[in-house]
Amino acid sequence: RRKGAPEVIFGETKTTEQILAMAQGLLAGTGRAIISRMPAQSLEMVKEVFAQYEMRYQEASRMMVIYAPGYTRRSTGGRVGLISAGTSDIPVAEEAAMIAEEMGCKVTRIFDVGVAGLHRLIEPLRSLLEEDIDVILVVAGMDGALPSVIAGLSPVPVIGVPTSVGYGMGGKGVAALLSMLQTCAPGLAVVNIDNGVGAGITAGMIANRVAHTRGSRS
Amino acid sequence: RRKGAPEVIFGETKTTEQILAMAQGLLAGTGRAIISRMPAQSLEMVKEVFAQYEMRYQEASRMMVIYAPGYTRRSTGGRVGLISAGTSDIPVAEEAAMIAEEMGCKVTRIFDVGVAGLHRLIEPLRSLLEEDIDVILVVAGMDGALPSVIAGLSPVPVIGVPTSVGYGMGGKGVAALLSMLQTCAPGLAVVNIDNGVGAGITAGMIANRVAHTRGSRS
Amino acid sequence: RRKGAPEVIFGETKTTEQILAMAQGLLAGTGRAIISRMPAQSLEMVKEVFAQYEMRYQEASRMMVIYAPGYTRRSTGGRVGLISAGTSDIPVAEEAAMIAEEMGCKVTRIFDVGVAGLHRLIEPLRSLLEEDIDVILVVAGMDGALPSVIAGLSPVPVIGVPTSVGYGMGGKGVAALLSMLQTCAPGLAVVNIDNGVGAGITAGMIANRVAHTRGSRS
Amino acid sequence: RRKGAPEVIFGETKTTEQILAMAQGLLAGTGRAIISRMPAQSLEMVKEVFAQYEMRYQEASRMMVIYAPGYTRRSTGGRVGLISAGTSDIPVAEEAAMIAEEMGCKVTRIFDVGVAGLHRLIEPLRSLLEEDIDVILVVAGMDGALPSVIAGLSPVPVIGVPTSVGYGMGGKGVAALLSMLQTCAPGLAVVNIDNGVGAGITAGMIANRVAHTRGSRS
Amino acid sequence: RRKGAPEVIFGETKTTEQILAMAQGLLAGTGRAIISRMPAQSLEMVKEVFAQYEMRYQEASRMMVIYAPGYTRRSTGGRVGLISAGTSDIPVAEEAAMIAEEMGCKVTRIFDVGVAGLHRLIEPLRSLLEEDIDVILVVAGMDGALPSVIAGLSPVPVIGVPTSVGYGMGGKGVAALLSMLQTCAPGLAVVNIDNGVGAGITAGMIANRVAHTRGSRS
Amino acid sequence: RRKGAPEVIFGETKTTEQILAMAQGLLAGTGRAIISRMPAQSLEMVKEVFAQYEMRYQEASRMMVIYAPGYTRRSTGGRVGLISAGTSDIPVAEEAAMIAEEMGCKVTRIFDVGVAGLHRLIEPLRSLLEEDIDVILVVAGMDGALPSVIAGLSPVPVIGVPTSVGYGMGGKGVAALLSMLQTCAPGLAVVNIDNGVGAGITAGMIANRVAHTRGSRS
Amino acid sequence: RRKGAPEVIFGETKTTEQILAMAQGLLAGTGRAIISRMPAQSLEMVKEVFAQYEMRYQEASRMMVIYAPGYTRRSTGGRVGLISAGTSDIPVAEEAAMIAEEMGCKVTRIFDVGVAGLHRLIEPLRSLLEEDIDVILVVAGMDGALPSVIAGLSPVPVIGVPTSVGYGMGGKGVAALLSMLQTCAPGLAVVNIDNGVGAGITAGMIANRVAHTRGSRS
Amino acid sequence: RRKGAPEVIFGETKTTEQILAMAQGLLAGTGRAIISRMPAQSLEMVKEVFAQYEMRYQEASRMMVIYAPGYTRRSTGGRVGLISAGTSDIPVAEEAAMIAEEMGCKVTRIFDVGVAGLHRLIEPLRSLLEEDIDVILVVAGMDGALPSVIAGLSPVPVIGVPTSVGYGMGGKGVAALLSMLQTCAPGLAVVNIDNGVGAGITAGMIANRVAHTRGSRS
Ligand SMILES: Nc1ncnc2c1ncn2[C@@H]1O[C@H](COP(=O)(O)O)[C@@H](O)[C@H]1O
Ligand SMILES: Nc1ncnc2c1ncn2[C@@H]1O[C@H](COP(=O)(O)O)[C@@H](O)[C@H]1O
Ligand SMILES: Nc1ncnc2c1ncn2[C@@H]1O[C@H](COP(=O)(O)O)[C@@H](O)[C@H]1O
Ligand SMILES: Nc1ncnc2c1ncn2[C@@H]1O[C@H](COP(=O)(O)O)[C@@H](O)[C@H]1O
Ligand SMILES: [Mg+2]
Ligand SMILES: [Mg+2]
Ligand SMILES: [Mg+2]
Ligand SMILES: [Mg+2]
Ligand SMILES: [Mg+2]
Ligand SMILES: [Mg+2]
Ligand SMILES: [Mg+2]
Ligand SMILES: [Mg+2]
Incomplete structure (x- = not known):
């Protein structure tokens, strides 16, 4: 079950x-x-x-x-893509990754691709999509623009994860969260600022549901 | 494709x-x-x-x-559950439903089950989960407590959709959105206040991805 | 008097x-x-x-x-129910309990029953209500959904006490307070975030007023 | 029951x-x-x-x-005091009063006594307290100072009801609500801005609980 | 002068x-x-x-x-690029354009290129930059991501102009403004929400200063 | 001069x-x-x-x-009343007092008279007004109700000084400042939270202007 | 008296x-x-x-x-200066002026002198100060910079009156009020946004107190 | 290039x-x-x-x-004016200056000229403008009034840089940023609070663009 x-x-x-x-x-x-x-x-x-x-x-x-001794982590076949914008977003991204992995998913990481250098993003994203990934997590602070860009380029559901990176007005993840909530791109839902755990669980649930169907097929 | x-x-x-x-x-x-x-x-x-x-x-x-003449809406086999808390949430819920249906999903509706009367919720939710639904949309304004309750009771991903219902401090959907972002329950992601379109697209994408696998299985 | x-x-x-x-x-x-x-x-x-x-x-x-030497705390017969959502809410809950106890009330505690696991709540709540409690304090952070759920299930006045638990947008008790202020359930009033003292005094005053009448009856 | x-x-x-x-x-x-x-x-x-x-x-x-024909409103013996600060607060006050009356309580009104003229308040409050009232509702907009003043002078629980009166920063009831949440006086709980219905129900529940005991005494 | x-x-x-x-x-x-x-x-x-x-x-x-009769608008040779994200942003964009034109600048418009469809943006932006433009105005509401994307791809100063497009949390231009203030991309300054006039003047001043030098060269 | x-x-x-x-x-x-x-x-x-x-x-x-050696502080005859609500407000009150004293004013202090115990306020206020004071500074945190009460009882200008005392929503002086800005009482102006220096200067300027006239009379 | x-x-x-x-x-x-x-x-x-x-x-x-027939407005000799920044601020400025005049003060007006054209301000301000004015009201919306500039140039107390002029972030008087509260200049107190009545009363009280002394001198 | x-x-x-x-x-x-x-x-x-x-x-x-050994910083001929309001603003100002200098610009500094003492500003500003500066950076915290004053007096584009100086409501740069966004003066764009780097880059880009034209002229 x-x-x-x-x-x-x-x-x-x-x-x-x-x-x-x-x-x-x-x-x-x-x-x-x-x-x-x-x-x-x-x-x-x-x-x-x-x-x-x-x-x-x-x-x-x-x-x-x-x-515990003897515990074996099952592998579900769920496939999660994980993209993060900057070095400072990595802790939250890894929090999400660990959860999804503990739920049995395979997590493919693309780190350090911000909107300030979009050209660096295109190639890795293409290969990610070619892996027939089930869901993409996008982790970003400051302007929070990356999840909107990714969601605009991808046919799979995207979960945006704002991080508390950034200072001044809209800092500590506020602008990032609001920008994701206001996205122009289709298929983007969000979790709260720095909530890697929640993001990992949601992605894990989506991917595992697909994988379960996939798995029971064969 | x-x-x-x-x-x-x-x-x-x-x-x-x-x-x-x-x-x-x-x-x-x-x-x-x-x-x-x-x-x-x-x-x-x-x-x-x-x-x-x-x-x-x-x-x-x-x-x-x-x-357009001759257009036929395909049926994908995706299954979306849709739960809404009050009468005033129905417009946003129906916005989401129409989108998911236009994406080929079957949408099962449970309307008018707020946290102020939880007993009314238990039975319909059980039968929804028995339909082996792929994703649940929960539409709620005011206190926004319903999505957390649903996510705590369900093993599938939940998308919370706050509505601009409610007056005073935290009114117009603000308390509802914040409460969903702060959820204690696992597997809840959100879209912005009143964004039925965005919710419907995200749910449709999740359900269709599962359905695609399901479908290609047979 | x-x-x-x-x-x-x-x-x-x-x-x-x-x-x-x-x-x-x-x-x-x-x-x-x-x-x-x-x-x-x-x-x-x-x-x-x-x-x-x-x-x-x-x-x-x-x-x-x-x-002071010789001081004896009177017992008024007031009955206060005290429910808290998570481990992190206990300090505020105990602050409220101590005050109500110092005011002479009997405080019955139910701890660690969040909305993410509603089934754990039903039984203890039923037995609390069977004790013919005068007022219920519900202490909760993060989504603040529990007081609305309790107020929907209880025929006695409920005082919601938001706690500063939770991070990100709506964190530090803000979402919890707003969600309680926006409650769909009848009979819920609130005090400020972390204000266990104020909650304890209000509950103590309500319970003691009932107890005073009850007491003077016999 | x-x-x-x-x-x-x-x-x-x-x-x-x-x-x-x-x-x-x-x-x-x-x-x-x-x-x-x-x-x-x-x-x-x-x-x-x-x-x-x-x-x-x-x-x-x-x-x-x-x-409906033949309906008779029961009288419970619950006693609710109702104090409002200004002319503009009367609609919310009356909303609360009607609810408490429909719940069977007797409501004693003191209207139009703001903090800008405290002398006008002292006498009516004294006679209200002499009626051995069970709970006091205080309805106030703008600075929201009245509930704190009343709670400081009264030995019964007070429910503060902020109203959306006032313009500029902190207007529409925000300053009033915040000031009540920050009260220095003991025994004050609040409901949301303009929530006369919620205030009336809470007060009715408190008063009826006292009255029930009182009534069953004789 | x-x-x-x-x-x-x-x-x-x-x-x-x-x-x-x-x-x-x-x-x-x-x-x-x-x-x-x-x-x-x-x-x-x-x-x-x-x-x-x-x-x-x-x-x-x-x-x-x-x-006035006989008035002739001078042409300064200043070159302003103007990019807007959606149909709803056009009024603010045109407000800015008219001001810059009245200041004697040539304004080159690229309309309707949101981040949800980045591919539509690349070609027009390239040709804009080839015109050796002096400054770029980017007008965007909702997520406000476009100015960050443009600033990341352009070697000239960019002025972001948030518009009051968007509903829910961060709506009416708030998320757009905050996201621009939090930009990861270099060389982006902003004006207030819907302030086409201010944006036009700033861009006009920058372009005219360059043009003045350019002009006095020949 | x-x-x-x-x-x-x-x-x-x-x-x-x-x-x-x-x-x-x-x-x-x-x-x-x-x-x-x-x-x-x-x-x-x-x-x-x-x-x-x-x-x-x-x-x-x-x-x-x-x-500096030989410096003598002049005495202007200006008369400033200074009222503070709680023990925690004293640092800000003393900051204001020192400034007004350095400006040559006589400062009469009434400390520790909150709205939670109005009876303690009436007598000292009466004697303060009998001293024919020129202006009153009222320093208060939390609910910020005291300045409104004082301004309602006094015929002289009142400067409200909110302090950063208080926690939870509206804490750190926010509720106090907003409540003062929303005052129902006539003749109350404010300075920012904890700005004892600004309050002292404003009060000193008012009192000295009166004193100057008073002084030049004799 | x-x-x-x-x-x-x-x-x-x-x-x-x-x-x-x-x-x-x-x-x-x-x-x-x-x-x-x-x-x-x-x-x-x-x-x-x-x-x-x-x-x-x-x-x-x-x-x-x-x-009423036979009513004569007394003249107290109080002198109030009134400066406003823009055309849109005049209604609030006139509200303040009427109150101060009804309190018996002479009001000297300087209208339409914003910080965007400081040179227009210097001369009128000099002649205002030469009239030996008792207090200055400064009415300004948008950036709210004028009261700080005036307070920096004047030896008399200044009351800042923010107006709800301005759109976008910080609009409707919010930026103006905050900027006044954060003033670097000494001797500036404020009233709430658009509160011409409160400003007029405070200024009238200050000026009348000076005038009373002045008057009783002769 | x-x-x-x-x-x-x-x-x-x-x-x-x-x-x-x-x-x-x-x-x-x-x-x-x-x-x-x-x-x-x-x-x-x-x-x-x-x-x-x-x-x-x-x-x-x-x-x-x-x-690196052998690195030589080129000099572009770009001219940046840099004005700061108070001692506490200097770190952010210097951050901007260093960036602009690293971009090859000459930076002319005017420090410590707040709106509380406008007379100290006039002379240095005049000489700055006589140097035929390309763009002015104005760094200010607290009331944030200085950039509006400068932009009103200058014919070149101004970039406002709010700093996190100031306490109480609107503190930490919020009032400063909002006041700049609400400016009445033409030709003022802003960057986020304390963002000296962003300000320096924007100013450097503007000045270098002018300088490039200027340079290629000779
Ligand atoms: N009610 C709605 N709420 C949120 N997004 C919407 C809504 N209706 C359309 N959209 C999205 O907005 C975009 C269309 O914007 P536009 O080009 O202005 O028509 C598409 O990406 C839609 O998915
Ligand atoms: N932790 C607390 N939270 C809220 N109010 C409190 C707390 N502790 C004491 N009080 C109240 O604050 C007042 C005492 O303040 P003080 O005179 O400063 O000690 C009393 O009215 C108490 O009921
Ligand atoms: N739509 C606008 N948004 C922002 N500023 C404007 C706008 N229209 C005019 N202004 C500026 O506002 C000032 C004119 O204000 P006023 O004296 O009220 O007409 C001038 O400095 C204009 O540059
Ligand atoms: N604690 C304070 N709160 C508010 N303003 C102050 C304070 N201390 C000094 N000031 C004012 O700040 C200015 C001095 O700033 P600075 O040049 O940074 O020393 C003067 O106008 C003082 O009146
Ligand atoms: Mg997509
Ligand atoms: Mg679940
Ligand atoms: Mg109930
Ligand atoms: Mg009391
Ligand atoms: Mg760039
Ligand atoms: Mg008064
Ligand atoms: Mg001054
Ligand atoms: Mg200018």
């Missing part, structure tokens, strides 16, 4: 004790614990407590996955 | 002359013209000019579709 | 000297001093100065109550 | 047909239909269709109550 | 009498009167009073220029 | 070197240097450099006045 | 009946009724009812003063 | 490794690396790694330029 989204522990507002307890619960129940925005002061303790477990830790996004 | 989104003429800021010219262009090119937010003062003229054509007109949303 | 609200010292913007002086004044006058948002740098000094007194200190909310 | 809030038809965003259908439904089911913000263009038709029924219509707030 | 900007009468907030008086003053002083945002109720009267004069009137932008 | 406002060095955004240089300049020119918002890291150095000079330093507001 | 501010009937949100009743009350009590923002639909009726009375009506601001 | 803008590494959101890698790339490619907003923790490492290279470092703005 088709599976939904994994539970993710939002670390930012939790104490180390709460994180440990919730992780233990998830490991016991599902064999895997995903923790986003791990607080700096909790990291060492969590690593220590689960030292015996296999782990995946992404520094930029402070996201961690812990696997 | 996989098809994307239909072009839609945004009527609100156009003169009757501009609407007629663009509609004629689309009819000649694709056999169909879709006009959203038809201005009151343009309606009669458009009806007159295209009197010989088959038409579909939805009063509440002021959306019109005109078909 | 019916009693109103206790005075509460708002610690956040005060020096240790100001807190000590005000606490001494209240202890002399009423036999009890309540201090909310105790600044980290004042805690030890306050504990030391009042080392001889009975004390109650809630770490998460940094709220302290100091009792 | 204790009763909750009456259903109210929000007329503003409905067509005449929708209003008539919903009113007929409520009359058949409960013997009474309450319509708020009746659209100007629906009024005559509604009056005509229900010409045989007893009616109550409040011009300033455009609120109407229609009673 | 180098000339600055022409005086423009802002019609919107003026009475017909004020407009007539100011126009007469300018005609007497400089031989030309430019009136922007002519109020509907003033148009006929102004046309009548100056019936003997040569006139230029742009309906979409409601801008009028009146020339 | 009538004197205006003293120059004040805004310390917050300056380096120690800049503060020292500007102070030396003012001491040489006028015999006095006033520094507001002295940065923590500059304080010791400034004290050391001017160790030989007479000084006045107010800790709460971080304001300092340095007098 | 010193007199405070006249009562002013705010017409905008009142019915004709309410206006007439309040005007009659004031005429009976004080011999004068001042009505601001007279609604268009009330004007004729008010003129008719008080046809026998002396009247003063200012069209641009829709302000009216009605004098 | 005419050259556009230099690439600038935005240091603020980058790691030391990312900065080093990008700088090395630019040095290899163009012979120069420009880094703005160098993070404090990266400075020493960057200095060390490029110890052999010629460098320019501006402390206030934390901007650095590194030159």
